[in-house]
Amino acid sequence: MPESGAERLERTFRDAGRPLFVPYVMGGYPDIDASRRHAQLLAPHADIIELGIPFSDPLADGPTIQAAGQAALDGGTRPMDVLDIAGDLRDGPPVVVMTYFNTVIAQGADEFLGTAAEKGVAGVIVPDLPVDEADDVRRAAREAGVALIALAAPTTDDDRMAAIGEQAEGFVYLVAVTGVTGGEMTMDDRLRALVARARRHIPVPLVVGFGVRTPDQASQIGEVADGVVIASEIIRRIGDAPDPGAADAAVGEFGAGIAEALRP
Amino acid sequence: MSVNMRFGPYGGRYVPETVIGALDELTEAYERYKDDPDFLSELGVLLSHYVGRPTPLYRARRLEQAWGIDKGLWFKREDLCHTGAHKINNALGQVLLARRMGKQRIIAETGAGQHGVATATASALVGLGCRVYMGRTDMQRQRLNVIRMRMLGAEVFPVDSGSGTLKDATSEAIRDWVTNVDTTHYIIGSAVGPAPYPEIVAEFQSIIGIESRAQMLEETGALPGTVVACVGGGSNAIGIFRGFLDDPEVALVGVEAGGEGPAGRHGASLAQGRPGVLHGSYSYLLQDPDGQVAEAHSVSAGLDYPGVGPEHSHLRDIGRVRYVNATDDAALSAFLECSRMEGLIPALETSHALAHVRDAAAELRGAGPVLVCLSGRGDKDVDQAGAALGIDASA
Numbered sequence: 001m002p003e004s005g006a007e008r009l010e011r012t013f014r015d016a017g018r019p020l021f022v023p024y025v026m027g028g029y030p031d032i033d034a035s036r037r038h039a040q041l042l043a044p045h046a047d048i049i050e051l052g053i054p055f056s057d058p059l060a061d062g063p064t065i066q067a068a069g070q071a072a073l074d075g076g077t078r079p080m081d082v083l084d085i086a087g088d089l090r091d092g093p094p095v096v097v098m099t100y101f102n103t104v105i106a107q108g109a110d111e112f113l114g115t116a117a118e119k120g121v122a123g124v125i126v127p128d129l130p131v132d133e134a135d136d137v138r139r140a141a142r143e144a145g146v147a148l149i150a151l152a153a154p155t156t157d158d159d160r161m162a163a164i165g166e167q168a169e170g171f172v173y174l175v176a177v178t179g180v181t182g183g184e185m186t187m188d189d190r191l192r193a194l195v196a197r198a199r200r201h202i203p204v205p206l207v208v209g210f211g212v213r214t215p216d217q218a219s220q221i222g223e224v225a226d227g228v229v230i231a232s233e234i235i236r237r238i239g240d241a242p243d244p245g246a247a248d249a250a251v252g253e254f255g256a257g258i259a260e261a262l263r264p
Numbered sequence: 265m266s267v268n269m270r271f272g273p274y275g276g277r278y279v280p281e282t283v284i285g286a287l288d289e290l291t292e293a294y295e296r297y298k299d300d301p302d303f304l305s306e307l308g309v310l311l312s313h314y315v316g317r318p319t320p321l322y323r324a325r326r327l328e329q330a331w332g333i334d335k336g337l338w339f340k341r342e343d344l345c346h347t348g349a350h351k352i353n354n355a356l357g358q359v360l361l362a363r364r365m366g367k368q369r370i371i372a373e374t375g376a377g378q379h380g381v382a383t384a385t386a387s388a389l390v391g392l393g394c395r396v397y398m399g400r401t402d403m404q405r406q407r408l409n410v411i412r413m414r415m416l417g418a419e420v421f422p423v424d425s426g427s428g429t430l431k432d433a434t435s436e437a438i439r440d441w442v443t444n445v446d447t448t449h450y451i452i453g454s455a456v457g458p459a460p461y462p463e464i465v466a467e468f469q470s471i472i473g474i475e476s477r478a479q480m481l482e483e484t485g486a487l488p489g490t491v492v493a494c495v496g497g498g499s500n501a502i503g504i505f506r507g508f509l510d511d512p513e514v515a516l517v518g519v520e521a522g523g524e525g526p527a528g529r530h531g532a533s534l535a536q537g538r539p540g541v542l543h544g545s546y547s548y549l550l551q552d553p554d555g556q557v558a559e560a561h562s563v564s565a566g567l568d569y570p571g572v573g574p575e576h577s578h579l580r581d582i583g584r585v586r587y588v589n590a591t592d593d594a595a596l597s598a599f600l601e602c603s604r605m606e607g608l609i610p611a612l613e614t615s616h617a618l619a620h621v622r623d624a625a626a627e628l629r630g631a632g633p634v635l636v637c638l639s640g641r642g643d644k645d646v647d648q649a650g651a652a653l654g655i656d657a658s659a
Contacts, residue, residue: 057426057542078554079554102542106555128278128280130279133276133278155281160284175280175281178442178443179442
């Protein structure tokens with residue numbers, strides 16, 4: 001039997017022996033080719049790549065990712081285009097796809113996850129599908145061999161942490177701040193306590209994201225968690241670049257800097 | 265839990281994990297207080313002495329003649345509620361809940377501004393800070409309500425994303441809530457959003473149906489043949505329908521925004537949408553084949569919404585309520601007819617319900633008296649309707 005997405009993700013954590021770097025790329029931003037290129041430029045530095053499918057009403061996202069998603073949609077990006085990018089990345093680090101639930105509903109969970117599996121996607125993150133609403137999608141994901149990556153937040157109580165832990169596979173995405181993406185996290189006792197509390201209930205690796213911007217922050221998170229997601233900051237650097245060449249350079253340079261910060 | 269989380273397959277809680285705890289807290293508070301004598305007495309006193317309930321049942325004799333509704337056309341006068349629409353029924357109930365939950369800050373979304381005004385009013389009354397998210401397009405077309413909210417001490421926060429209308433304001437309010445959930449209660453204005461909101465809003469609005477059922481029996485000795493209400497998210501409609509759901513002989517009709525007509529843009533989620541998830545609940549939704557949420561269109565900001573409350577989706581599927589639509593033009597002409605024949609300037613939202621009664625009079629008259637939820641008054645709409653109808657204040 002071939003290795004499942006969950007097994008592949010969990011092996012990636014085991015093999016690395018250090019905290020993982022999980023950069024986020026919004027599929028179709030600033031255009032489809034550029035987003036594929038950015039993912040490829042990040043691949044040598046990344047342990048897992050998170051690839052976003054743009055959605056019209058992204059409730060968990062702050063202004064940076066919202067605007068990038070809208071630009072991708074305005075450019076005509078469709079979910080299949082993003083899954084195609086995942087297919088092009090299959091020889092690199094494992095890809096997890098970030099998608100809002102309505103995109104999955106529109107295609108049907110079985111078909112969406114089946115296509116994702118064909119494209120070599122290891123996991124999907126659905127930020128508006130909490131653990132107690134996820135039974136159907138989880139079943140479809142297991143059938144397809146794709147890990148359904150759960151999220152946990154600072155407001156998640158112990159009972160829910162346990163419920164998330166019971167179903168978790170691949171890794172769990174621990175939201176560092178009470179808020180949307182693109183804010184500013186601070187490494188403090190509260191966050192340390194959150195990670196420790198999550199560890200008591202969740203048996204799979206913990207990846208921390210939301211508001212992580214700098215190599216310093218990444219390395220602080222690396223001291224307590226198994227990985228770090230950086231999203232809005234990468235998009236911001238792409239947006240600030242004067243031309244596509246500069247954006248490519250900025251992405252590669254930023255990725256190298258974070259990877260360096262996470263090395264023991 | 266004894267609070268309805270689903271209506272058939274519709275509803276649920278499709279929101280970021282961060283706010284699930286707050287939804288649990290709200291569910292528990294609602295369960296604890298919905299039958300609590302102190303809560304009910306505080307709300308009851310406010311509804312009678314502050315809102316002006318019960319609102320009257322009024323027989324619109326001139327329109328009934330003009331439109332040929334020979335068994336009687338009755339209006340449930342929610343336009344006479346303090347602040348000018350039914351929205352205050354829910355805003356007061358939720359603000360009292362928020363205070364009992366110890367929240368210090370209120371947020372809301374608004375389309376036409378009626379829910380924003382109601383929430384600003386209720387927040388002022390209990391002394392809680394209030395921020396209202398409103399699309400920039402709606403701020404322009406509902407200018408008067410923006411001024412009212414600001415006079416009431418609320419902060420009106422313009423939303424530029426998307427089409428700058430109710431959908432975008434709701435998304436932004438939810439993002440605020442995700443960020444400030446510990447201190448803040450989000451008062452959703454319609455029977456939409458994640459559970460338990462659709463049930464809570466419907467229950468606070470069900471007073472419309474409870475009162476009007478008793479009033480119809482008192483005035484006419486019988487139940488109405490048909491109850492008609494406009495549907496955006498659907499709070500006034502579910503409020504009045506809940507009074508009659510167990511009376512199978514009463515036909516229930518919800519009127520969605522037909523916008524520019526069959527070939528154009530519209531807000532008729534139940535007629536032309538398919539089920540999907542927006543703003544935390546599974547319900548009929550205007551969307552493209554990929555699931556991207558479509559931009560709705562209506563002359564009335566309150567119906568300009570691509571989703572609809574989950575209970576309406578269920579009532580549609582089981583056939584208990586029939587959902588139809590009325591175009592912008594039909595609503596505008598009904599707006600003018602009601603103003604000139606009854607001396608009642610109705611809200612543009614409400615005018616959709618009136619337009620259907622006029623245009624379907626031939627079929628409605630046979631079924632008995634027609635009861636319309638006159639959900640709000642049209643003071644807020646005079647700029648926009650005046651421009652559309654060529655009526656201005658020039659000397």
